[in-house]
Amino acid sequence: MATNKHTTQRLNGTRDLSPREARRLAIIQTRLETFLDRRGYEVVSTPIMEATDLFLRKSGGELAAKMYSFTDPGGRKVSLRPEFTSSIVRAYVDGSFEAQVPVRLQYCGTVFRHESGHLGPREFYQFGAELIGAGGVAADAESIAFAVQGINALGVGGHRLRISHIGLVNDLFVALEISHRARVFLMGQLAEMGKATNGLEAIRGKAAEMGILREQGRGDLTRLAQSLESADAKEMVEGLLGDAVGGAMGQRTRDEVVFRYLRKLREAEKPPLIERAIQFAQDLVAIAEPFPRALPQLRTLLNKYSLDVALLGPLEELERDLSAYDLGDVPVTVDFALARGIAYYTGPIFEIEHGKGKSVASLGGGGRYDGLVKALGGASDVPALGFAYSIELLSELLPPEFGDEEDDLATRVLVVAAEATMEQAVATAERLRQQGIPAELDIVSRTEADASSYAQRRGITTIMRVGSDGSNEEQEL
Numbered sequence: 436m437a438t439n440k441h442t443t444q445r446l447n448g449t450r451d452l453s454p455r456e457a458r459r460l461a462i463i464q465t466r467l468e469t470f471l472d473r474r475g476y477e478v479v480s481t482p483i484m485e486a487t488d489l490f491l492r493k494s495g496g497e498l499a500a501k502m503y504s505f506t507d508p509g510g511r512k513v514s515l516r517p518e519f520t521s522s523i524v525r526a527y528v529d530g531s532f533e534a535q536v537p538v539r540l541q542y543c544g545t546v547f548r549h550e551s552g553h554l555g556p557r558e559f560y561q562f563g564a565e566l567i568g569a570g571g572v573a574a575d576a577e578s579i580a581f582a583v584q585g586i587n588a589l590g591v592g593g594h595r596l597r598i599s600h601i602g603l604v605n606d607l608f609v610a611l612e613i614s615h616r617a618r619v620f621l622m623g624q625l626a627e628m629g630k631a632t633n634g635l636e637a638i639r640g641k642a643a644e645m646g647i648l649r650e651q652g653r654g655d656l657t658r659l660a661q662s663l664e665s666a667d668a669k670e671m672v673e674g675l676l677g678d679a680v681g682g683a684m685g686q687r688t689r690d691e692v693v694f695r696y697l698r699k700l701r702e703a704e705k706p707p708l709i710e711r712a713i714q715f716a717q718d719l720v721a722i723a724e725p726f727p728r729a730l731p732q733l734r735t736l737l738n739k740y741s742l743d744v745a746l747l748g749p750l751e752e753l754e755r756d757l758s759a760y761d762l763g764d765v766p767v768t769v770d771f772a773l774a775r776g777i778a779y780y781t782g783p784i785f786e787i788e789h790g791k792g793k794s795v796a797s798l799g800g801g802g803r804y805d806g807l808v809k810a811l812g813g814a815s816d817v818p819a820l821g822f823a824y825s826i827e828l829l830s831e832l833l834p835p836e837f838g839d840e841e842d843d844l845a846t847r848v849l850v851v852a853a854e855a856t857m858e859q860a861v862a863t864a865e866r867l868r869q870q871g872i873p874a875e876l877d878i879v880s881r882t883e884a885d886a887s888s889y890a891q892r893r894g895i896t897t898i899m900r901v902g903s904d905g906s907n908e909e910q911e912l
Contacts, residue, residue, distance in 0.1 A: 629772025
C-alpha cells in the first residue's frame, strides 16, 4: 500500500509480524511450552511495565543503561521490562504464585532494551523458565539441560553451550587473598581478558586508574590504618576528616562516611597479590575446553598457584549431574571469559550460541541468582535460577517449512452464499466449525470467479456454495 508524508511510521526497533510470521512464532512458543509443561513448568504471566527500581536493585549498571524508562502521569518512574526474571521473582515474593517449593515456572512475551545502533526500544520476543526454591547442583543441571534440550526439540542444530561459574571464580579470588573490591573488579574484566590481545597490560592500567593496583610505597596513612585496632583506627579517621563529616554528607551519615573511608584504607591492595591475581585471571580465561579436558587443566592451574583443588568441587559435580542428560551433539565448553551482563548471578552461568567468527549469536542463556529474592523484598535468601531464549533468533535458524505440518489451510473451506441468504450461509459455516473444519465466510465476492480468486490467494482449496434450498455444492480448487 502506498504511503504519504503524513503516514505514522512504525517505531525504530519494533517490528510488525505477518500472519505467517506470527503463526510461526506461535508454533515455536507452543512447542517449547509443551516441552517444559511435561517437565513440571507451569505457564505464568507478568506485567509488561514495572517500577524502574525493580530492575535496578540487583541488575547492575549495564542493564540499567539499556532500559526503556519514563515517568508516568502519576509521577512514578516506570520501565518496560528489559527481562523477565526480576518480574517473576517480584511476583513470587508478592505471593502471586501459589505453588509448592520448588516452584517451576515458564513464561513468554516481549521485552524491550536500548541497543547500540537503535534510536528507540528494541523489541524482543522472549521465552524462558525459572526454578525457585531449589539449591544444589541437581537444579543447576536441570536448568542447563532443559535450556539445551528445548532448542534441540525444535529441530535447531549447530549450536553450542558455554558454561562458567561465578561462585567458583569468587572463591578462587578469595583464596588469592585479594579484597572484595579487587574481586569485583577482576570478575568484571574476565570477558575482556578473553578477547584482548594485550589483556594483562589493559587490565593493569584499569586497576591503576581505580586505585586497586598501586606502587609499594602507598604512604604511612594506609599502613597505620591497617596496623591499628578497629576502635583506634576509627578515631584516627574521624580526627583526620574533622568537620568534613560533622553531619550527614549527601544521603550518608557521619558513621557511614567514616566506615567507608576506613574500609578503603584498610583494604588497600598489596601490589604483589593483585599482580598475582591478574596473572591468575589471565591463565584462567585461557582455559576454554570441554569438561573432560578443562577439569585436568584447572587442577594444574590451581596447583601452580598453590590453591586447594577441592575448590573445583562445584564444577566437577555439575559435570557429573549434567552428564545424566542427553544433550544430543551439542558441544559443552567450560569458559570463564563468559559474562552474562547482569549482576545478580551468583553461581553457574551459561550461554547457548550459534554461528562462527563475527557472526556468532547468543540464542539465550541464564544462571543461578540466589540473592535476588531477598534483594526484591523476600524475608530471606531463596535459591533460584533460570534461562531465557530469543524466539526470533530461534525462528531464523529453523527451515522455511517449519510448522507447515501443523498448518490446516489445506482443509479450510470458503463458504459462499451462491443463491442462498446470508443466514443460510452462516448456518452452514457454523455447522462446519462445530465439526472441527475451519470455515471462512465469503462476504466480499460478487461473482464465482471473484470467490475462486480470493480462495486461491488465501490458500483455501475447497469452496462450498450454498443453494437457495440449503443444499451444498463443493468445488476443489
